[in-house]
Amino acid sequence: MRKQKSSFGLIKILMALLLVVLVLGGGVIASLFAAGVPMERLAFWRVEETRPDSISLPMNWQTIPAYSKVTRNDLVDPRTGGIHGIEIPLTSLGGMSATMVDGDGELIDKRIQLAQRTDDGVVMQLEDGSVITSHQLVKLGGAYTQATDIIGRVVKSDKSSGFAFAEANFFERGTPAGLAGATPPGMRAMTLEAAQLAGVHRISMGEQIDLVANIPLQKLSRFEFSTGSQLPGAELVADAGRASRDQDKETTARLVARQAVVLTPVIKRVSTETSASLSQGKRLLSVPVEEVVLAVAAEDVSAVTSALELGATVNVLVRSGRPDTDQPSTNVPEGMVAVPIPGQTLLAYQTIRPTSFEDPATAYVRTIQVPVETASQSNWITDLSQLVGRIPRHDLPATVPIQEGDLMPVGTMAGLSGATPPGRVLFFLDTEGLIGGDAFEFGQRLDLVASRTADEPRGGSRGGFANVKLTDAQRTRVEPIADDAIVVMPTRSPGNPTARKSKDSKDSPSPKLIVAVRPDQVAQLEYAVAVGASLRATVRSGSSRVDALDLVSDTPQRVTVMKFDPLSDAKRTDIFVGGSREAQLFGGRE
Numbered sequence: 001m002r003k004q005k006s007s008f009g010l011i012k013i014l015m016a017l018l019l020v021v022l023v024l025g026g027g028v029i030a031s032l033f034a035a036g037v038p039m040e041r042l043a044f045w046r047v048e049e050t051r052p053d054s055i056s057l058p059m060n061w062q063t064i065p066a067y068s069k070v071t072r073n074d075l076v077d078p079r080t081g082g083i084h085g086i087e088i089p090l091t092s093l094g095g096m097s098a099t100m101v102d103g104d105g106e107l108i109d110k111r112i113q114l115a116q117r118t119d120d121g122v123v124m125q126l127e128d129g130s131v132i133t134s135h136q137l138v139k140l141g142g143a144y145t146q147a148t149d150i151i152g153r154v155v156k157s158d159k160s161s162g163f164a165f166a167e168a169n170f171f172e173r174g175t176p177a178g179l180a181g182a183t184p185p186g187m188r189a190m191t192l193e194a195a196q197l198a199g200v201h202r203i204s205m206g207e208q209i210d211l212v213a214n215i216p217l218q219k220l221s222r223f224e225f226s227t228g229s230q231l232p233g234a235e236l237v238a239d240a241g242r243a244s245r246d247q248d249k250e251t252t253a254r255l256v257a258r259q260a261v262v263l264t265p266v267i268k269r270v271s272t273e274t275s276a277s278l279s280q281g282k283r284l285l286s287v288p289v290e291e292v293v294l295a296v297a298a299e300d301v302s303a304v305t306s307a308l309e310l311g312a313t314v315n316v317l318v319r320s321g322r323p324d325t326d327q328p329s330t331n332v333p334e335g336m337v338a339v340p341i342p343g344q345t346l347l348a349y350q351t352i353r354p355t356s357f358e359d360p361a362t363a364y365v366r367t368i369q370v371p372v373e374t375a376s377q378s379n380w381i382t383d384l385s386q387l388v389g390r391i392p393r394h395d396l397p398a399t400v401p402i403q404e405g406d407l408m409p410v411g412t413m414a415g416l417s418g419a420t421p422p423g424r425v426l427f428f429l430d431t432e433g434l435i436g437g438d439a440f441e442f443g444q445r446l447d448l449v450a451s452r453t454a455d456e457p458r459g460g461s462r463g464g465f466a467n468v469k470l471t472d473a474q475r476t477r478v479e480p481i482a483d484d485a486i487v488v489m490p491t492r493s494p495g496n497p498t499a500r501k502s503k504d505s506k507d508s509p510s511p512k513l514i515v516a517v518r519p520d521q522v523a524q525l526e527y528a529v530a531v532g533a534s535l536r537a538t539v540r541s542g543s544s545r546v547d548a549l550d551l552v553s554d555t556p557q558r559v560t561v562m563k564f565d566p567l568s569d570a571k572r573t574d575i576f577v578g579g580s581r582e583a584q585l586f587g588g589r590e
Contacts, residue, residue: 053117055093055134056085057164058147064159066205066264069177070150083147086164088140090115090122098124099139100132107138142166154181157205179293182263187295194266194290196308199316203262209294210317211257212361213307217250226306253361256303256314257296264293337375338367339401340384346396347495348442351414354388368401379403391418394442395493416497416514419488424516427525428498431491431513434535440487440513445540448482450528481524482517484540489514 061077061084064070077084093115102108115124122134137145143164144150153170154177175181183189194200203209215223271289276282296304307314332338343359343366346352357365365384375382380401391408412418420426431437440446489496491511499511517525528535 051087053090053122054087055090055115055122055140055145056083056087057140057143057145058083058085058150059164060084060159060161062161064155066155066157067178067182069152069154070165072147072151075147075150084161090117093124093140096141098126098132098137098141100136101138139167156182179263183295184261186298187261188298188301189263189293189295190301190304191291191293192304192308194292197292197314197316199318200292201266203265203292203316203318205262205265207262207321208319209257209260209262210255210319210363211260211296211300211304211307211314212317213254213256213303213312213314214251215254215307215310215312217252219310219312220252223254223303223306223310223312227303251312254303254307255359255361255363256307257294257300258363259297259319260300261295262292263295266290266292332369335372336369337372337382338369339375339380339382340387341366341368341401342396342398344398345494346392348392348394348489348493349408349415349419350392350495352387352390352392354384357384357387366399368399375401379405395495416488419516421486421516423518424486425519425522426488427485427515427517427522428512429515429525429535430510430529432510433529433532434513434537436537437513437535438491440490440537440539442487442490442493444487444542446482446485446487446515446537447480447540448485448525449478449536449538450481450524450533451478451536452528452531452533453477481528481535482515482521485521485537486516487513488516 058075060070060074062074064074075083093112096112097109098112099107099109110130111127112124113127115122117123120133123131124134124137125131134145138149139145143166150165153165153173154175155169156171157169159165159169171181179189197211268288268290270286273285273287274282275285304314340357343357346356354365355363359366370380378401380403381387387402387407390410391412391414393406393408396402396406408418416426429437434448491499491513493499496511496514498509498514
């Protein structure tokens, strides 16, 4: 007989399965609880999540490009249709700074002591006991709380989503969008090809940089002329004996832009170019171009443009972005003093400017450190403020300290007018008829003597007289024309206004020697130059310290010259032939 299954065994199987489910489920729940998962998320019934009272700070839901104006679409989340914001619990507001509008419409900053939500909105109690509402709140912890204070403002850089808006994210109110608003006042935005700038690919938006160009020596004069620099280019011209290939390789560094600001880092764009060939004909090509936008000072635009036009290599130097410290960048050892030295040749009678002492490659003031005793004994000026605005008495070479004797008195005006001593006038003397005229220096005192050889007179024999044959020396007349003339501008000075270089050196006029003479000597000088007389100058002693450009009160004694009259024994006879008259000279026979 077949044995029937008991129902008790089925019950045991069901209970075993239930026990396994309970054990496994309990283990899973315990693991989730240990992992920090809220239990209400595991409930099969719907539980409403309770959120603490909070205040919302507007933020953008997508990235806003730099130099763009914030619009309402940048704040509205398209998924919800409302303004995207960050929720700050009211319990976290205690101790935070708040900017609000008082009864007079002024912005004031105070700290929040307590905040809670009421039927009229969020109410906050300040540290002084006063109470304000959220409608009066403008900023919370430096972040704007009202969307109306954000819309219409222009952001300084790319504004990432997920962060509130602070005043540091915006330009000043009223700034237009685009590069015009991003360019600082007094500067100009320049778009340059990245291939023309070395090291430009590593810079970021907002960094300050300097641009230093390596100018070929052969093109330096063109660069200085285009930038209006007064640095004499003759000092840096390569020797004529060098090969042209070597001259092309030699360069000199020049700072072309200082404290430029990176408005837009290197970006790529596509440029369309035309290509023509016999097989494919004319077609358009898309060529990628890398560009960078820099804001440079208005006075640096010509230098940057000229350097790039000449094909110079322009290097990018990034300035430090770390906060400034009170410690000086250069420490002068004890017992030493920093003496400023010119970074370039200072031309005579031209106003000294602060840039005159800057290194052309770095734009920093050049100094040398010497012992205090040496600077005092040499009478060197150590304070830059005592040099700026002064007028050099003569050309001052670069890298040489300046003494008080190298400068004109305080208050002297610039130019040749200020260099002219009282009671004197300037005379421009052609050195072609002056022996040694190119060797004179600033401040030398000269005595000018003119000599002229007369034409040989026509003579004959008559009675007891014989015609006189005169030598060149006997027919030469010598007389002083100007004494105590002062050299104001030598011919070799690079600042001589009469030195005008021409492309054809043969047609270039020779520079004039500019001397200061008394007004009564001008007529004699003009006559000597007009008749083609030869001039000779004698230099007075300069052993004693004499101010070369100050007129002495006592008029120096005139130079006396012995005159020789070779015709003292000659007789003159006038012969009339027809309607003509001819003078004949006869001398007595021995």
